[in-house]
Amino acid sequence: MPPARRRMIVGISGATGIIYGVRLLEVLRRLDVETHLVVSRAGDLTRTHETDLTAAELRALADVTYNPADVGAAIASGSFRTMGMVVAPCSIRTLSEIATGVTGALLSRAADVCLKERRRLVLMVRETPLHAGHLKSMLAVTEAGGVIAPPVPAFYTRPRTLEDVVDHTVARVLDLFDLESPSATRWGEPPAHEAGAAPDGPA
Template sequence: MNGKRLIVGISGASGVAIGVRVLEMLAHAGVEAHLVTTHAADMTIGYETGRKPADVHALAHTVYKVEDVGAALASGSFATMGMIVAPCSMRTLAEIATGVTSNLLTRAADVTLKERRRLVLVARETPLHLGHLRNMVAVTEMGAVVAPPVPAFYAGLETMDEVVTQAAGRALDLFGIAVPDVKRWGEDLTKGRRKGPRKD
């Protein structure tokens, strides 16, 4: 594989701004983003961001139709760093947990797991019922990482844009992709015991 590739899935859950920010960060980091969005995601992009789906698609290196189950992403021979689904709806989570692959997004996630590559699911729902929790346990046992976009209160974030940036950046940390603008405890935060080692 020449260069780095990461599959980015955006489902129809609320929080599509996180997936958009992931695409922007990957472009800045020089990582190829191979994007697949569901039809519900394309609708949510319009509702929540005011952008057209085509504008978001333009941020990716390559875009695939969600119905194209014969695309490169459907094969383990297509080498990638792994896959992030941001946001990950409970329906998408359920399909991945049960191995049901009704579209390219969930097929790509299944391939990521079978190839033992990193799969990060930015699960977006609250409150959670027992079925949601059991599906999270199932995908974790299969090797995925469930990473809900929980606000980093310690970072003193003041705007929704900062919350989105922090959530996207911390998710990319799980692939070893360092991006700017992420607030890190013990590094660039100034309150409390964050300036250096403790001196007794």
């Protein structure tokens, strides 16, 4: 029997942009999606630089958390059913592990499981500029069925704060799982802060 609640795996790697993973966890909780979180060691290091959250506070945002070295965890098995996985943010190292199938840690192993089980895998790759090796890894993941979704801001929504930018990006990622974020702003619809007015920027 399928699980009573929808399940989503969230991976947080060491790239800058941990706010995307934090916000994703917050929104998924509001949507009553059961979250399974794995944070790499580098991800925890980034947390200390970019947020005021403790390791415990970050993990408290998820329903279930895992040690990044526990390759025998539930999310490392295809028999553990989930909607899929988002890596937010996704470092180039994590991207490369997933692209090659050389998955020595739980985060990349869980992503590999999503690919082999034909479940949705979304990588919010945070790097620029990109060289040919990066692009080849992105192509390899795409050919394997994953989605490369860099956190690129949209300005037709007329964001006023950094939170507006993050919310829009997270909402677009959740669209890939047919999940409706309460903070989504869509083309042809008024921004949340401008009820009754349509955005006039390019699509």
